[in-house]
Amino acid sequence: MDFIDEHLNHIKDKGLYRDFKFFTSSQSKYTSIDNRRVLLMASNNYLDLCADDRLKEAAEKAIYTYGVGSGGSRLITGSCKLHDQLEKKIADFKGAEAAIIFNTGYMANIGTITAISDQEWIIFSDELNHASIIDGCRLSGAKVVIYKHCNLDHLQEKIKIHQGKKRLIVTDGVFSMDGDIAPLDKIVELAKENKILTMVDDAHGTGVLGDNGAGSVEHFNLKGDIDIQVGTFSKALASEGGFVVGSKSLIEYLRHKARSFIYSTALSPVTIAVSLRSLDIVKNEREPRVKLLENSKWFQAKLRKLGFNVLESKTAIIALIIGNAAKARKLSEKLFEEGIFITAIRPPTVPDNTSRLRITLMSTHNRKDLKFALERLKKAGMELDVI
Ligand SMILES: Cc1ncc(COP(=O)(O)O)c(C=O)c1O
Structure with a gap:
């Protein structure tokens, strides 16, 4: 040793x-x-909500109704009514058809990327993407092509070189260690031109950017233009848990394919109740x-x-x-x-x-x-x- x-x-x-x-x-x-x-x-x-009385009250109420543990993974005994409500609410907040909650943002990224892509895929990934995206890319077995940070010329160059039918561009919405915002409008343009899927991890944009706080996608007015949006309740929303929003079929697919969703005990109803209340606060204030x-x-x-x-x-x-x-x-x-x-x-x-x-x-x-x-x-x- x-x-x-x-x-x-x-x-x-x-x-x-x-x-x-x-x-x-x-x-x-x-x-x-x-x-x-x-x-x-x-x-x-960011919004100083971790000790907010309204969130404490939501937690307390959930304890008395549901107890504390979830007792199993989501597909066994871990889903209570609150999970369903939160999935609907976050999908609505982000302007998407449906949502799925993971236990953490980290698990959302690795679960989603590995469910979507395999050795036949090419993933274009910003060099400063979060570790959970990097790990998801590595675990997927896809060919990973790193482009220079927020550099569209470089991304375009790489897209030209790496042709194929199964391609994904993945980026942080807000970069966690630099604080800058990915040029999502330009990325979407490039992706559409080249028929490439897009995935944005908006852990640090959610609750911070956009008129309604829906994040970097709202900031650029791109609701409906990003194929896969990941986020977490653990930053501005002062709670815990990751999520993915997108089309109904994408979410159904992840429910059946994302291993970090399937094989892990669900978040406690208490945490979910806090996220529900927190989303209301963020939306309204x-x-x-x-x-x-x-x-x-x-x-x-x-x-x-x-x-x-x-x-x-x-x-x-x-x-x-x-x-x-x-x-x-x-x-x-x-x-x-x-x-x-x-x-x-x-x-x-x-x-x-x-x-x-x-x-x-x-x-x-x-x-x-x-x-x-x-x-x-x-x-x-x-x-x-x-x-
Ligand atoms: C960009 C980004 N994605 C994902 C995560 C992971 O989210 P979570 O802390 O909910 O696992 C973080 C933060 O830790 C992050 O900064």
């Missing part, structure tokens, strides 16, 4: 070792980690979304003014690029000492030499919070020669 210690020592030397931070209160903009109060700027809880995106624009401009290297983002995710992994970690630690929790994201989650602070904003962050964060970022950044 020497290889284990060798690996652990290697990642420690490279500044890539990871450990947990344990929350000791519910997760909101001010939260408690190891009993220490910090300003949270690292969570995917536009203001928090507007505030969130305003926060992001304002904060990015201020960071750039201070001299930080910040990627362009029109979402809640702000990538502050450091480069060196150990330095990124050190900056994150210093900020934690100053009362701010922002995680350092390092390889293999991001490419080598692009380690970063992944700052995520919430709709409830106000200017006072953000000014406090800027002041501490400036101090820590100067101490570490980042700015």
